[in-house]
Amino acid sequence: xxxxxxxxxxxxxxxxxxxxxxxxxxxxxxxxxxxxxxxxxxxxxxxxxxxxxxxxxxxxxxxxxxxxxxxxxxxxxxxxxxxxxxxxxxxxxxxxxxxxxxxxxxxxxxxxxxxxxxxxxxxxxxxxxxxxxxxxxxxxxxxxxxxxxxxxxxxxxxxxxxxxxxxxxxxxxxxxxxxxxxxxxxxxxxxxxxxxxxxxxxxxxxxxxxxxxxxxxxxxxxxxxxxxxxxxxxxxxxxxxxxxxxxxxxxxxxxxxxxxxxxxxxxxxxxxxxxxxxxxxxxxxxxxxxxxxxxxxxxxxxxxxxxxxxxxxxxxxxxxxxxxxxxxxxxxxxxxxxxxxxxxxxxxxxxxxxxxxxxxxxxxxxxxxxxxxxxxxx
Numbered sequence: 001x002x003x004x005x006x007x008x009x010x011x012x013x014x015x016x017x018x019x020x021x022x023x024x025x026x027x028x029x030x031x032x033x034x035x036x037x038x039x040x041x042x043x044x045x046x047x048x049x050x051x052x053x054x055x056x057x058x059x060x061x062x063x064x065x066x067x068x069x070x071x072x073x074x075x076x077x078x079x080x081x082x083x084x085x086x087x088x089x090x091x092x093x094x095x096x097x098x099x100x101x102x103x104x105x106x107x108x109x110x111x112x113x114x115x116x117x118x119x120x121x122x123x124x125x126x127x128x129x130x131x132x133x134x135x136x137x138x139x140x141x142x143x144x145x146x147x148x149x150x151x152x153x154x155x156x157x158x159x160x161x162x163x164x165x166x167x168x169x170x171x172x173x174x175x176x177x178x179x180x181x182x183x184x185x186x187x188x189x190x191x192x193x194x195x196x197x198x199x200x201x202x203x204x205x206x207x208x209x210x211x212x213x214x215x216x217x218x219x220x221x222x223x224x225x226x227x228x229x230x231x232x233x234x235x236x237x238x239x240x241x242x243x244x245x246x247x248x249x250x251x252x253x254x255x256x257x258x259x260x261x262x263x264x265x266x267x268x269x270x271x272x273x274x275x276x277x278x279x280x281x282x283x284x285x286x287x288x289x290x291x292x293x294x295x296x297x298x299x300x301x302x303x304x305x306x307x308x309x310x311x312x313x314x315x316x317x318x319x320x321x322x323x324x325x326x327x328x329x330x331x332x333x334x335x336x337x338x339x340x341x342x343x344x345x346x347x348x349x350x351x352x353x354x355x356x357x358x359x360x361x362x363x364x365x366x367x368x369x370x371x372x373x374x375x376x377x378x
Contacts, residue, residue: 179342208274221245
């Protein structure tokens with residue numbers, strides 16, 4: 001992964017040539033072999049402690065659009081070992097931007113539009129894609145995530161400019177930046193709820209107080225669940241589950257958490273698990289009523305209490321498609337009915353990179369750190 005080295009000393013004159021070279025190395029392109037050399041404008045933010053590089057890209061190639069990032073989630077690189085020095089990246093698929101220019105042949109997108117950015121797309125050539133099931137693509141084409149380097153615990157500001165193929169952009173006029181950036185994980189949450197079957201008037205248990213869990217809670221609330229209980233760890237994260245619409249939360253790290261989840265007996269009609277952890281699945285197996293539904297939306301590798309699920313005739317369903325339908329999620333965001341999801345991450349202005357980085361590295365602080373650039377308008 002490329003790591004740009006940009007000067008952060010406000011007393012030092014910015015090296016435009018060096019910054020332009022760094023920007024070219026970090027080009028987030030529509031394909032792995034595609035990169036057009038950008039120009040760069042260096043604008044030190046007064047008192048910000050870093051140099052914000054906004055790349056003003058040349059005219060995009062046919063089929064492409066040039067964007068300036070407006071909001072993006074900040075996470076620990078999942079490929080790296082966790083710790084205080086773990087590298088940080090902009091979360092793939094949790095970003096939005098404003099269109100600066102469109103290439104020839106692009107329709108439905110115009111300069112100035114806010115769009116959510118899909119980090120991955122079906123390859124179109126594998127068996128599932130050819131069979132009309134691109135959601136199960138085995139060779140998705142991904143944009144490389146942008147790395148945020150650290151020097152003396154001072155993260156560098158991410159480069160804001162990028163070019164992507166127009167098909168990766170979903171217009172979200174009317175949605176605020178923090179909400180627009182969550183289009184694709186919100187679509188995945190809606191897909192998990194849809195896999196659970198009818199929700200109206202039913203009791204639901206959600207395992208996992210992550211951003212994904214909070215979005216599932218929000219989706220269940222919108223679908224009219226009669227009761228939503230969230231199981232997870234971390235006061236900040238559990239508070240966010242309440243904000244998303246949970247009626248009650250259970251701290252999985254506390255003594256007696258399993259007993260608390262089972263208070264009232266096996267009363268839940270459905271459970272959506274966003275953890276993949278064996279302990280969560282064991283609780284779900286007991287908390288679900290006979291013939292209930294368990295949806296696995298997590299990426300864990302726990303085998304789970306299969307025998308207990310079978311004895312109670314609990315129906316096990318997966319919700320792991322890489323490219324769930326985004327139309328419903330986009331419609332909810334455009335209408336404002338899902339505007340509340342923008343309050344689920346903890347938002348930091350991009351000139352607070354140090355604070356955002358410390359928060360992102362704190363495993364129990366909350367749901368997600370999200371950067372929003374000051375120039376991004378509502």
